[in-house]
Amino acid sequence: MKVLEIKNIKKSFNDQTLHVLKDISLSVDEGEVVAIIGPSGSGKSTLLRCATLLTEMDSGDLIYAGNYAAKNDENGQSVYAGKEELKKIRSLFGLVFQNFNLFPHYSVMKNLTDAQICVLGRSKEEAESRARSLLEKMGLADKGSAYPCELSGGQQQRVAIARALAMDPQILFFDEPTSALDPELTGEILKVIRQLADENMTMVIVTHEMAFARDVADRVIFMDGGVIVEQGDPKEVISNPKEERTRQFLARFAAK
Amino acid sequence: MTFQTMITQLGQGFGTTLSIFFLTLLGSLPLGLLVTFGRRSKFAPLRGFIKFYISIMRGTPLMLQLIVVFYGPNLIFGLSVPSNWRFIAAIVAFVINYAAYFAEIYRGGIESIPVGQYEAAEVLGYSKSQTFLKIILPQMVKRVLPSVTNEVITLVKDTSLVYVIGVVEMFTRAKQIAVAPDSPGIVTLFVAGVFYYVFNFIVAWVMERIEKRLNYYQ
Amino acid sequence: MKKMKKFLSLALALVMMVSLLAACGSKDSGKQKLIVGFDAEFPPYGFLAADGSYDGFDLAMAEEVCKRLDWEFEAVAIDWNSKDTELKSGNINCIWNGFTYNGRENDYTWSDPYVDNSIVIVVKADSGIKTLADLAGKTVMAQAASSAVDAINGNEAFKATLKEVVELPDYNNGFMELKQGTVDAVAADIGVAAYQMANNSGDYVMLDEAISSEQYAVGFLLGNTELRDAVNGELKKMAADGTMMKIAENYVDAGLVLDNLCMCN
Numbered sequence: 001m002k003v004l005e006i007k008n009i010k011k012s013f014n015d016q017t018l019h020v021l022k023d024i025s026l027s028v029d030e031g032e033v034v035a036i037i038g039p040s041g042s043g044k045s046t047l048l049r050c051a052t053l054l055t056e057m058d059s060g061d062l063i064y065a066g067n068y069a070a071k072n073d074e075n076g077q078s079v080y081a082g083k084e085e086l087k088k089i090r091s092l093f094g095l096v097f098q099n100f101n102l103f104p105h106y107s108v109m110k111n112l113t114d115a116q117i118c119v120l121g122r123s124k125e126e127a128e129s130r131a132r133s134l135l136e137k138m139g140l141a142d143k144g145s146a147y148p149c150e151l152s153g154g155q156q157q158r159v160a161i162a163r164a165l166a167m168d169p170q171i172l173f174f175d176e177p178t179s180a181l182d183p184e185l186t187g188e189i190l191k192v193i194r195q196l197a198d199e200n201m202t203m204v205i206v207t208h209e210m211a212f213a214r215d216v217a218d219r220v221i222f223m224d225g226g227v228i229v230e231q232g233d234p235k236e237v238i239s240n241p242k243e244e245r246t247r248q249f250l251a252r253f254a255a256k
Numbered sequence: 257m258t259f260q261t262m263i264t265q266l267g268q269g270f271g272t273t274l275s276i277f278f279l280t281l282l283g284s285l286p287l288g289l290l291v292t293f294g295r296r297s298k299f300a301p302l303r304g305f306i307k308f309y310i311s312i313m314r315g316t317p318l319m320l321q322l323i324v325v326f327y328g329p330n331l332i333f334g335l336s337v338p339s340n341w342r343f344i345a346a347i348v349a350f351v352i353n354y355a356a357y358f359a360e361i362y363r364g365g366i367e368s369i370p371v372g373q374y375e376a377a378e379v380l381g382y383s384k385s386q387t388f389l390k391i392i393l394p395q396m397v398k399r400v401l402p403s404v405t406n407e408v409i410t411l412v413k414d415t416s417l418v419y420v421i422g423v424v425e426m427f428t429r430a431k432q433i434a435v436a437p438d439s440p441g442i443v444t445l446f447v448a449g450v451f452y453y454v455f456n457f458i459v460a461w462v463m464e465r466i467e468k469r470l471n472y473y474q
Numbered sequence: 475m476k477k478m479k480k481f482l483s484l485a486l487a488l489v490m491m492v493s494l495l496a497a498c499g500s501k502d503s504g505k506q507k508l509i510v511g512f513d514a515e516f517p518p519y520g521f522l523a524a525d526g527s528y529d530g531f532d533l534a535m536a537e538e539v540c541k542r543l544d545w546e547f548e549a550v551a552i553d554w555n556s557k558d559t560e561l562k563s564g565n566i567n568c569i570w571n572g573f574t575y576n577g578r579e580n581d582y583t584w585s586d587p588y589v590d591n592s593i594v595i596v597v598k599a600d601s602g603i604k605t606l607a608d609l610a611g612k613t614v615m616a617q618a619a620s621s622a623v624d625a626i627n628g629n630e631a632f633k634a635t636l637k638e639v640v641e642l643p644d645y646n647n648g649f650m651e652l653k654q655g656t657v658d659a660v661a662a663d664i665g666v667a668a669y670q671m672a673n674n675s676g677d678y679v680m681l682d683e684a685i686s687s688e689q690y691a692v693g694f695l696l697g698n699t700e701l702r703d704a705v706n707g708e709l710k711k712m713a714a715d716g717t718m719m720k721i722a723e724n725y726v727d728a729g730l731v732l733d734n735l736c737m738c739n
Contacts, residue, residue, distance in 0.1 A: 097372060164380075435645070
C-alpha cells in the first residue's frame, strides 16, 4: 500500500518568478525508507515542507494512505481539503526538524505527552506510559523530568524523534536531522533511525550523510534545480550514478 | 495635625492610589493581549485602526488623555455622565493607555519566538488557539516580564497624574495636608515619597520572584 | 480552550463591573444638588481638615446655604487649572473658593461679592524689598491661572520691570521657593498671605502697596441665573442675620481677616 503519493507538485516563490519545485512526483510504500539528497537550493526542503503541509504548493496532488490532502482543480491549481480532513491527515505523519524545535518550557515528559493528550485525546496515564517506553528506546529513560536546555543536542534530537513517534504516525519525515549537531553526536541519531528502519518504520529522510543513506535507505532520490534527477537503489545512485549532475554533486561531496 | 493623623490621611490617599494601580493592571494586562491580536490581525482595517490607537496612546501625554476621557463624553458628545465618572474616567484612561504599551511589549515577545515553535505545534496537530495558549503565550510571558516590570513601576508613579481630573490620590492628598492648618508641612511630601518607594520596592520584589519562578528553563 | 474561556469571561466580568459602577453612580435622590468646585490647597477658603474631610470658610458657607434650602451638598477638590472645563461639563455647578470676581465679570454669572480681597506681595523679612519698585529685575511667584496672575498681567508697567513671573500649581510650593530663594517674592490673595505669614512668624513681610484690589464672589455657569439667585438670596440673609460672621470667626486661626467681609458691613 502507498502511504504517501505526491503527484506533479509545483511550487514557486516571489510571485511565480522563482520555481523551486518543477513538477515532482513521488510515492512511498509502507515500510520503505527513502533518502533525498542534493545540493542546497535543490528544493528538497521545500518538498518536505509541502508534504508536511507547512508550505502550500501551487499545483499538484498530495495523498496520504488514500486520503487527499490536496487535489488539482480543473485549472491545475491545488485545492486543499477542509480543516477537519487536514487534521486527520496531520495525524498520519510526523516530522523531525533540523533544529529539534522542542518546547523549551515543557519537561521532556510533557513534550512527549502534551500533544497525545490534547490532540489525540489520550488519557494522561496512557500518554505517559507511551512516552516512557519511547524514552527507554531512545536511551533517555532517566530524562523525563529534565528540560530541553539541560540536554545535549543529540539528546534533544532523540527527544524530538520520540515526540513524533508518540503520535503513532504512519510515516515519519526527517529534515536534515543531524545538520545542527556536532559531528561526534550524529552517530547516536543515525543509530536511532537505523533501528526504526529495522522495525519497518516508513521514513523519508533529507540528509547529507551519504554513507548513511547508502546503508539504510531502500531508495535514494537525487534532486537538483527543482526536479528529481535520478533515483533508485542507493548503491547504484551513490556508488555508480548515471547522470552527470549526480556525479558532480557526489564528487564535490567526497572532496569535502 | 499630628504625625499620626498625617499618616492616616496619607494612607487613605494611598488606598486610592492602590485602587488605580490594581484596577489598571487588571484591565490593561488582558486588554493589551486583545490589542496585540488586533495589531497582528490579517484584517487590514482592524490592524490599521489598532496601529493608529497605539500611536495616539504613545504619542500624546497621559495627562491629556485623562482630560479627554473625563470631559470628552460631555463636552464633545453632550452625554450626561454618572457622578462617580471622575474615578471611572481615570481608570478607563489608564487602562487604554497602558494596554497600548503592554500590547507593543507582548507583540515584541510574540514575534521573538522562533517560527519553528509554531511549525512543531502545527505538525503535531495543535489547533491555532492551542498553539497560542500552550506553546506561544507561556514563552512570551517569560520574555516580556522584565519590560512589563518596568511599566508596572512606572504605573505606580503615574497614578499621581489623576489630580488633573480632580481624583484625590496620595500625592494630591499629601499636597493638601502640607498646606492644611497646623500640618507637618513639607515633611508630608517626603513621607509620601517613602510610601511610593516602599510600594515600588514590594512590586519589584514580587516581579523578581515571578521571574525566578520562570527561570526553570532557558 | 478552557483557559481561553476563562480569559474571555474575566474580560467580560471586567467590562460588566465597570458598567455596573457607572450605573450605580447615576442614582438620583431627587433633591437639588449644589456641587461646589474648590481648590483644597487654598486655606482658609478650602483645605483639608485633620479628620480627613474638606473644610474652609467657603465650604462652610456653601453647606449652610444647602442646609437652609434643603439641598444636597457636595464639595469636589478640583485641579484649579481645569475649573472652567469642570463647570462647563456639569461636573460641578459653581466655583466657590476665594474666587475673584474682578476681571472675570463677563465669564461667569456671579453672586454678590462677599469678601474684599487684594493681591499683595510677600517677601522675605531680610530681603530689603520695601516697595513695588524694589521688585525691578526680581522673580515673582503666583499660582497658575489665579487672580494674582491676572493682577500682574493687568499692570503692564509693573510686569515689565520684573525679571520673571513663575507660575506654580499652588502657593505652598511658592512659599517653599521663597524660603529657599528661588523666587524673590510671592504675589497672593491677602488671606493666603496672612495665613502663610502667621505660620512662619517673622520670616516674611507684606508690602504696603497692593498690586490690585478685588473682591471674591461665587461663580456660576454663564446664564445660570436661577441657581445664582437662590444661592445669592440665602447668602444675603446669612450676612444680615449674623450667621456669616459667626462662621467666619471659626476661620480666623486659618488666616481669615474679618474686616474683609464686605457683605456684612
